[in-house]
Amino acid sequence: MIRAAFLGTPEDAVPVLVGLLEVAEVSLVITQPDRPRGRSGFPEPPPVKKAAVGRGLHVIQPSRLIDTADVLSGLDVAVLAAYGRLVPRSLLSVPRRGFVNMHYSLLPRWRGASPVVRAILAGDATTGVTMMEMDEGLDTGAVIASRSTPIRSDEDAGALTARLAAIAGRIVAELLPGWVRGELAATPQDDAGATAAAKITVDEAFVVPRLHRAEGVRRAIRAFNPRPGAWGVVDGERIKLWKAGPVDGAGAEPGVAVLRDGRVFLGCVDGPVELIRVQPAGRAEMGADAWMNGRRGAPARFE
Numbered sequence: 001m002i003r004a005a006f007l008g009t010p011e012d013a014v015p016v017l018v019g020l021l022e023v024a025e026v027s028l029v030i031t032q033p034d035r036p037r038g039r040s041g042f043p044e045p046p047p048v049k050k051a052a053v054g055r056g057l058h059v060i061q062p063s064r065l066i067d068t069a070d071v072l073s074g075l076d077v078a079v080l081a082a083y084g085r086l087v088p089r090s091l092l093s094v095p096r097r098g099f100v101n102m103h104y105s106l107l108p109r110w111r112g113a114s115p116v117v118r119a120i121l122a123g124d125a126t127t128g129v130t131m132m133e134m135d136e137g138l139d140t141g142a143v144i145a146s147r148s149t150p151i152r153s154d155e156d157a158g159a160l161t162a163r164l165a166a167i168a169g170r171i172v173a174e175l176l177p178g179w180v181r182g183e184l185a186a187t188p189q190d191d192a193g194a195t196a197a198a199k200i201t202v203d204e205a206f207v208v209p210r211l212h213r214a215e216g217v218r219r220a221i222r223a224f225n226p227r228p229g230a231w232g233v234v235d236g237e238r239i240k241l242w243k244a245g246p247v248d249g250a251g252a253e254p255g256v257a258v259l260r261d262g263r264v265f266l267g268c269v270d271g272p273v274e275l276i277r278v279q280p281a282g283r284a285e286m287g288a289d290a291w292m293n294g295r296r297g298a299p300a301r302f303e
């Protein structure tokens with residue numbers, strides 16, 4: 001049986017670990033250190049650690065990945081999914097078949113930290129999962145396999161990432177054994193087609209409806225859900241926009257949200273979107289209609 005290590009941290013890496021366990025003996029799981037979470041500030045283990053411990057796997061959380069060379073030696077392969085740190089060049093050749101990365105885009109498009117968010121923001125019709133042989137670059141390694149899937153028009157980044165993670169888990173279970181046996185060849189990427197998926201910032205999620213087109217606002221709301229959340233400013237306070245839908249025919253002044261027949265329409269440069277779920281500052285997420293009813297139906301002007 002394949003002797004493997006797994007490197008991953010968030011929830012969307014767990015399905016890859018599960019897929020790997022179908023075809024390999026996972027002797028080691030490497031994940032990032034516990035981090036403070038929530039209002040309590042107490043350290044909480046990352047989802048991969050919870051999943052691994054629950055399955056009786058050996059977990060380490062090194063502050064420096066370079067220190068894992070000894071425990072990786074003698075393994076057939078190391079599989080990585082959303083680990084969150086770069087792998088030192090000197091480690092890449094320690095396992096017999098090196099490191100394999102499961103990346104949530106169709107490489108070379110969207111190399112980097114936020115491929116799912118960038119694909120939605122750009123209006124891509126399709127995305128997918130790439131299984132690649134890692135090298136010292138950022139998602140530049142040769143492609144072992146890829147699988148594409150449409151991006152649904154109402155799909156936010158959280159839902160799309162979960163779906164891609166499930167696909168990645170199936171790819172690992174189906175194809176990793178062939179790679180380890182040397183039956184699959186890797187194809188170099190075409191660097192001319194590469195695009196960068198830079199890490200998302202909170203400022204980038206700021207939405208100004210009076211300056212943006214309706215489709216761009218809808219993409220931003222989908223792309224930044226669940227993190228960091230698209231947001232605007234009304235009456236000097238932030239409001240997060242969690243869900244919006246398309247609108248035909250109903251008008252609204254650009255930058256202004258109005259309540260009509262129980263629905264909330266937010267005007268943009270070229271027409272409105274319907275706000276469905278919002279979160280005013282200091283309050284829980286709610287229906288946009290409930291938010292507007294709390295304002296007694298008064299229009300809300302976004303700054």
